[in-house]
Amino acid sequence: MEKIPGESLSIDRKQRARLPSLDISHRMVTERVCDFDDICIPMTPEEAMFEASRCVHCPDPAPCVEACPTHNDIPSAMWLIEQGEFLEAAKLYRQTSSLPEICGRVCPQEQLCQGSCSHIKSTHRF
Numbered sequence: 335m336e337k338i339p340g341e342s343l344s345i346d347r348k349q350r351a352r353l354p355s356l357d358i359s360h361r362m363v364t365e366r367v368c369d370f371d372d373i374c375i376p377m378t379p380e381e382a383m384f385e386a387s388r389c390v391h392c393p394d395p396a397p398c399v400e401a402c403p404t405h406n407d408i409p410s411a412m413w414l415i416e417q418g419e420f421l422e423a424a425k426l427y428r429q430t431s432s433l434p435e436i437c438g439r440v441c442p443q444e445q446l447c448q449g450s451c452s453h454i455k456s457t458h459r460f
């Protein structure tokens with residue numbers, strides 16, 4: 335699968351930069367102590383598409399890709415997710431990571447891709 339070149343994407347980066355992030359919902363503790371399911375309530379496809387649409391597609395090399403130990407092509411995956419192409423995005427991640435589902439759970443993304451995201455740095459309040 336080819337990289338989706340952010341430089342040639344016709345997108346309104348200023349408008350994207352103004353989009354708010356969605357709050358992540360967590361399951362109740364009383365529920366969580368009874369199983370080993372995810373703590374976070376998974377996003378709906380529409381929520382994931384919205385979140386992906388906040389990516390401003392930084393010029394190559396994007397800070398998120400540089401910060402990722404496996405150099406996942408995160409901007410291209412965000413573009414595919416934004417279009418609702420979830421399986422294509424998963425295939426893209428599999429090109430650089432043999433266990434993307436596990437990485438998605440154990441990676442300290444707040445310090446890696448997410449922590450280096452130029453959009454989040456400019457909008458997120460820690």
Ligand code: SF4
Pocket residue numbers: 388389390391392396397398399408409412450451452453454
């Ligand atoms: S750093 Fe953030 S805004 Fe830039 S390409 Fe990566 S995910 Fe998108």
